[in-house]
Amino acid sequence: MQSHGRGSGGTFASARSLSAAKRPQHGTSNQSHKVKVLCAYLVASSLLIFQGSSPLTDSSISPLQSSPQRTRPPIVDVFGIMTNTSQEMHPASMGVNKDDLVIPLIDFGPFFWGTPSDKHAVALSITEAFKTSGFLYLKNHGIPPSVVSQVFASSARFFDRPQDQKNGLGWTTPQSNRGYVAIGREKLAPLDETDDINNRRKSVPDIKETMEIGREGVDGLPNRWPDHLDEEGKKFKETMLGFFEMCKHLHKQVMSSIALGMNLPEHFFDEFVSGGDNNLRLLHYPPVHKDVFKRNPEQVRAGEHSDYGSVTLLFQDRHGGLQVRSPRGSFVDATPIADTIVINAGDLLARWSNDTIKSTRHRVIQPPKPEGGKSDDSLVDTYPSRYSIAYFCNPNNDKVIKALPGTYGEDIHVAKKYTDVTAGEYLVQRLTETY
Numbered sequence: 001m002q003s004h005g006r007g008s009g010g011t012f013a014s015a016r017s018l019s020a021a022k023r024p025q026h027g028t029s030n031q032s033h034k035v036k037v038l039c040a041y042l043v044a045s046s047l048l049i050f051q052g053s054s055p056l057t058d059s060s061i062s063p064l065q066s067s068p069q070r071t072r073p074p075i076v077d078v079f080g081i082m083t084n085t086s087q088e089m090h091p092a093s094m095g096v097n098k099d100d101l102v103i104p105l106i107d108f109g110p111f112f113w114g115t116p117s118d119k120h121a122v123a124l125s126i127t128e129a130f131k132t133s134g135f136l137y138l139k140n141h142g143i144p145p146s147v148v149s150q151v152f153a154s155s156a157r158f159f160d161r162p163q164d165q166k167n168g169l170g171w172t173t174p175q176s177n178r179g180y181v182a183i184g185r186e187k188l189a190p191l192d193e194t195d196d197i198n199n200r201r202k203s204v205p206d207i208k209e210t211m212e213i214g215r216e217g218v219d220g221l222p223n224r225w226p227d228h229l230d231e232e233g234k235k236f237k238e239t240m241l242g243f244f245e246m247c248k249h250l251h252k253q254v255m256s257s258i259a260l261g262m263n264l265p266e267h268f269f270d271e272f273v274s275g276g277d278n279n280l281r282l283l284h285y286p287p288v289h290k291d292v293f294k295r296n297p298e299q300v301r302a303g304e305h306s307d308y309g310s311v312t313l314l315f316q317d318r319h320g321g322l323q324v325r326s327p328r329g330s331f332v333d334a335t336p337i338a339d340t341i342v343i344n345a346g347d348l349l350a351r352w353s354n355d356t357i358k359s360t361r362h363r364v365i366q367p368p369k370p371e372g373g374k375s376d377d378s379l380v381d382t383y384p385s386r387y388s389i390a391y392f393c394n395p396n397n398d399k400v401i402k403a404l405p406g407t408y409g410e411d412i413h414v415a416k417k418y419t420d421v422t423a424g425e426y427l428v429q430r431l432t433e434t435y
């Protein structure tokens with residue numbers, strides 16, 4: 001679960017109106033490969049943000065998928081987007097292992113269809129990953145690649161809407177945590193931001209826009225759907241609601257694996273996660289001129305932070321940029337791996353586990369420069385658009401979170417580190433702090 005920015009001050013108002021003025025109308029831009037340049041000065045620094053080629057015709061928006069030679073024929077999703085573009089592939093058995101940071105690639109398949117001992121082995125490896133790096137890649141997770149492609153495409157079409165349409169669906173309060181968040185409104189930062197570097201980082205806004213979708217049907221907390229705008233808006237709502245449910249189901253399975261891995265009954269967490277008080281966040285990092293990063297070394301696309309909730313399911317496109325903090329303090333690339341979900345533990349799960357599970361800091365930096373082969377010269381100096389989808393999983397708002405059995409006690413000489421807290425209260429407090 002994440003936050004949103006401190007108020008969108010005057011500086012941002014100008015960035016927003018400028019980008020609104022320059023953007024072509026939704027629909028007319030869709031066929032264009034031409035770079036549309038938006039210059040926006042962001043909070044106290046002269047950051048140039050370049051709004052890139054239309055995501056709707058750019059195959060680079062597709063989530064990373066296996067290359068056709070190795071696994072399956074190209075997939076054309078329902079929007080007609082070819083999702084298997086040529087891309088670098090990690091060998092299937094590899095995750096990340098650098099600077100003492102190990103992010104394993106775990107096959108979830110046997111958890112569903114293996115023998116009880118297979119299932120147990122998967123549970124142990126998932127739990128071990130959460131206890132060491134706090135991060136893992138999951139494959140055979142059960143969410144079809146075609147669905148993920150559809151969600152990415154729908155997300156890209158949403159962000160391609162005119163700025164005033166998006167602003168009309170704006171995020172309002174931490175309690176609601178629903179709606180559109182414009183570029184620079186959120187600044188992710190670490191919890192203990194006491195030192196100078198962190199304070200400096202905090203003053204540099206993230207270069208991203210997001211759309212936050214919460215549990216549908218909560219009294220007084222409506223999602224901000226674009227369904228009144230057009231047919232595409234209706235389709236967006238349908239796509240996102242379907243995806244929300246799939247992710248909710250996967251969250252439940254992941255929590256079952258953690259239960260088994262921590263010697264708890266398999267269904268221990270079911271009553272905690274039945275409500276689906278989760279948050280689906282669509283992210284768009286617009287193309288950025290490379291000078292932005294040169295001029296300001298502190299500039300990142302999303303600042304260093306840990307997530308708030310229990311676990312996060314993160315779907316990346318193929319561009320990369322996500323980095324995870326290693327035990328040595330360095331940031332290590334969590335390179336996209338086809339058809340996998342990056343899953344990381346959040347602060348509330350760490351707290352729940354009496355800190356046996358780690359909530360590890362991460363950030364998003366500029367992705368690698370556009371690969372060769374792009375014919376449009378105007379792209380050469382820009383980092384391309386990046387899209388990602390984060391599904392922040394939380395316990396039901398009304399659940400009291402107290403240290404899990406087995407994580408404290410006289411027998412293991414470990415004391416309870418935290419007071420009991422209600423999941424909802426904890427999360428709203430964290431969201432409020434980030435404003």
Ligand SMILES: O=C(O)CCC(=O)C(=O)O
Nearest residue numbers: 002283307322364388390
């Ligand atoms: O976009 C990404 O890859 C990561 C985003 C993230 O960490 C977050 O929103 O909490």
Ligand SMILES: [Fe+2]
Nearest residue numbers: 305306307362
């Ligand atoms: Fe995050």
